[in-house]
Amino acid sequence: MNKGGQGGMPLEVQHIRSALLREFQHRISMDDFKKKDPKEHETALLSRAVSAKAARILADCNSDEAAAGVIDGRDDFGIDCVAFSASGSELWLIQAKWKDKGTAGFDTEAALKLVHGLKKFDNRDLDHFNERLQLLADRVHGVLRLPTCKVNLVVALMGDGRLSAETRNILDEAAQEFGGLGRTVEYQVVDQRDFHRAIREDLEPQPITLRATMDREWYTRETPFKAVIGEVSADQLASWYGGKGDGAEHEKGHGERLYDRNVRRSLGLTGVNQTMVDSMLEDPEGFLYRHNGITVQCDRIEQEYHSKRAVGQPTTLTLTNASVVNGAQTVTSAFRANEINPEAVAEAYILVRIISLEGAPEGFGRSITKATNTQNHMERRDFIAIDAVQSEIQKDFRLSLDKEYVFRRGELDPAPESGCSVTEAAMALACMHRDSSLAVRVKGSTNALWIEGPGGAYTRLFGQQPGAQQIWRAVQVFRIVRDQLTELRTKLAGRPAAVADNGALLVAHMVFQRIGRGSLDESDGEWNDVLAGVPEQVLAVLVCLISMVDTLFTSKSYVTSTFASQERCAQLVAAVLSMLEGGTGPESPMKRKALLEGAVQSRQRRPQTVRLLVDYEAIKDSTPLEYAPSAAEELAIGSWLDADPRRRRASWVNDRKTPILWEADGRRYSPTGLVSHIWNEADWKEQWSAVQGPKQWRVPGEGTLVEIAERLWRRIAAGDGMEDRNLE
Template sequence: MIRHLQLTYGELIDMDGVVFPPGPDRDNVFRSRALTALAIQDLTGCSAADAAAGVIDCFDDQGVDGVAVSADHNRVWLLQTKWSDQGTGGIDMSSTLKFLRGVEMLQDGEYTEFCDHLDRVRDGLDRAMNNPGVRVTLVLVLFGKQQPAPVLRAEFDKFLAGVNDLHPMADLVVLNFAEIYEVVRRGADTAAADLALTLEQWGYLPEPFPAYYGSVAASEIAEWYAAAGERLFGRNIRGSLDLTDVNQGIRSTLRTAPESFWYLNNGITILCASLTKAFAGGSRAFGKFELSGANVVNGAQTVSSIHEVAREDPDVVANARVWVRLITLDACPPGFAAQVTEATNTQNQVVARDFVALDPVQATLRQDFALTLGKTYVVKRGEPEPEPAHGCSVVDVANALACADPDARHVARAQQGAAMWERGDQGTYSTLFRRAPSAERAWLLVGFLREVAARLQAEEAGREGRALRVVATARYLIAHVLLRYAADDGGADPDRPAWPALLAKVGELVDLLTVTIDTHYSPHSAIPAIMGDGDRCVDLAATALDHLRSGSGPVDLPAQYSTAARKERVTRRPNAVTVLVDAGTLPDGTPLRFVPRTSRQIEAFGRWIDADPRRGIATWVNRRGSPLLWAADGRYYSPSKLVMDMISEVGIVVKAVQGTRHWQTEDGRILVDIAEAVRSGES
């Protein structure tokens, strides 16, 4: 195990800031971080380098050692790892509560409380956390044989119950000694499974590469997922997505017309390292096959949806069949697996939105935009969209009409995205476009929604945490509330001259919604999910309207959601130099050595310091303003000033540095880490 971690991640794991000198303690830090990367790679099927980038373990990781986000931002994995050389790694109550608090902070967007390592995945994580359909998996990676104690399980269950109060959004996975060793045995770079399956009415394609095809009973496919889970999808670019319109459509077909499923589903493509056919099944009526190293590279949603429906009612899938292709790679050229995976996942898929292009209402509206306004109205997906001043798309108009509709449930559909295009008596699209709106009204509403979005962007600077999450996800709800408030007087959409007075209330509504959500819903509830729930949107809209109609005015935002309050807290927090000087931790005359932090710095400073070794040496003196006596010129500096001057000398351009991260004592301790230890009472 240790050798595997070193060979796979030895050059990839970031060990900057580790205060331990070479030895057992430093080795254990590396192994813990490498184990986190191993788990990320196995769970997501990503590369070793990408897995290592997701390791955020450091002093300020808030209990979260690793973060991974799927490419489509529909899945997030948050990991805590416990390494033990003796194979006894386990989790205690303190670590459990710290991890859950860290997860909650990420859920609420409190990224600034984490160390810089989070910056590597921050943008993708934030996009995923603002997705109302995201699935979050908490992962405990325990290098031991014991499961978490019941009292710890209860803490996780309580937390997950709060997150899942609207619909299943989060779950817990525990990887212990046995699972981790199985990952290493199998090879973490490509998760895979061994499958035995029966192909009905099977066929064989011998050239140019061997492949089999036929039908498989849906009940058998459900068993695949039950046995192998996400390891089935190691090469698939998506994995299984639990809460999407595609999955909902697959499940609906299984429940309502299982006998027609073969005709209505695109099927499954499986790549495998090798394949053997059993002697049984001599005719083409059925054949029994054994696959080693199998990966579902297309059809992950079909597999997971069948499993989900079979869990609810096994009888439902008894009559369903699925078209399956088996491609064995032992005779294929290098790179063929990646080629198949990419091709089968990037072919254009027809989605519900595409069918609106056939609606005569859209043709009428497109013509009206051109003739009445001289602007472009784009209906078909894939058409280039105009610059904002020159037109808009059917998506823009649909979202704007949803905001203007008296029923706030349509706002939730706009937040969900794909749900906007449902047809029928209760479908949102049919409701909004039952009669073609005039181009003038559609354009007016699109403009108003854009102004709300712009005002919300301006509100970002003053808020953080859950308030910032409201800013990011409440655009449609806030526009809906303002349009209904404006309609109190005349019942019509507000003209542009009335917009400034309405838009001035955007910040007030952000604060009101933040406080209301905190007061009425679970403290662990996901705000994007709330904005995507019809009933919650109805309740929140009613509360916000009552507030505006009462003329109550601004709402006091809790201090933890205010950037100004946080800056005040940060200002009161003494910097590392002050902490070290006040505590007297380092005696006067303590020798210090410069530590470059990036590959570019290592290269540049290596030559520069080799030319004059004194440039990499300083002495600590207990004085607040300038505690470093630089050996190169005998002058006193602050750590940041000295590092900035040195970086400038070697020709590197940066805006700012944290100087105390670049100087270490003879025993390998970094100044900033020593200061953190003093703050936490560890030194």
């Protein structure tokens, strides 16, 4: 790699440059820069490495995962890297800038490009992105389908990170326009200081030392391993997280590093955590009685006494290489509460169990972490089990309908024809309610179903006990709407598909309004006629809804935020129902289908990988293939593969069923079949249930079978003169 550019490069930038090249030079693809000037090649590589490093910092992923998310290049639409949270509910869209002198900036043009990329994601318009993004498309769709997904717009700069007011306004407006009711967009800047701090932590991770003063009740246990259990004031926990003052090391805040040995980090300000914050502030003295406490692990405990050396006397503990292994949410909540009212938090106490690993056998600490994080917790839904209304509904179902109705969490849902759960019933009743805001709230999170009190969904749905027949018929309609939308959704792409995804509950709400509550009391014969007409109602409503979103809010509006807004949804409901009732909508089934076909995706779905490659003879017979195991596979079966080099080698045969000839035994397999066979032969007992063979066999220098198929399909879709072939 070219070492030029060191002259005039600040020392901190030199450190970052060396670390980025060391970590990503052989991980990030630079095939599109092979013929470019060496300096241009290095600048592009460093820019991509900056985006990958930002992904590592924010998404807590490894180097290979970060590099796999780099999509920078042609058709990236302002997004250089995509990263995902381990839970699959959070997405980072990163744009990066590199400057040798550490002066990279981010102007309004760059911000508009990033927002443009966000809009394409929101509209599910991913087909025009490059092939690197196509490999991630399924994961992107999976995140965006979640009602509580979070999207982070990230500006990663080799500079001081300062943005102009105009640039910040653009990003602020994008965040406000997209977000709402569980779905959020935020933007953040990762600058030169963040990168330098990250590479220092990578090279020299510093152990955390904590100090805890127990001035009330506590006791200690010395065998078989030292442990101290006692009460610690909540403001001390807050200082562990955020620090206080400018003094000694023990007062320095450690943030999320406190939870390095925990199974998860803090979850932010969730509903449960907000309850803890409120509890500390409203009744600090009673907090100890309402909370289970936290567990801290450390390598060593050093104990000092303030006066008398005895159990129960005030003492201060110094915890070397400490980590909170259970109670991350509690510590973070203490920090948040302390920001609001330090005096109140100082009055709250928490039971803290501190365990020293000094002299403990290997694996002991991990077993503690696992055990303390597998305990049951209460959810809001659990409390409805003690509501007498639910027991009465259950009896009504059995007596009136001879069907099952389950409402306790943990009970198995009945078969669809045999009954329903309280969750399905509540969803159906929320959609049937004349107030569309209930359907909007439920879309944000099903937790909204169980809120009691004035205006709470649970009270509005079950406050006056609904009859079993009303609930069951509402569930029947809800199921038909859901199934019909699923069928119609397969025919849609892009913005119409996004409307169908995000507006599903609103469609159900409008179908219920079209049917009318009175029909729920019809005789069985007449009710069957009502059910038979529901699919046609769904089609009519969906067609009008797709059109009305653009009519009311323009084609540039964010689909997600539109359906997260109670006000906008109310406007849509009024407009669609008025159109259908006034006869200005698609009045005939044929016209409805014709309008729907206008929203149907114009291009074919890509055929299955092997079929496409064989039918177009994209790979010549006898072309060498090599096995490309993941890091986890390599660790598990790498020794077995290396014992016979032929186990990693194969060749291609143009056959739809068994196109891979394995060199190790001379037999032919499907890509997935061969990977599964290798795992079994290697006796990998912890192998995954899911096998993705086409992604695990590659042609040297050309990529995996999936990557080759994606490139081929893009050429076919572009109509570059390839002959037509039968892909059916």
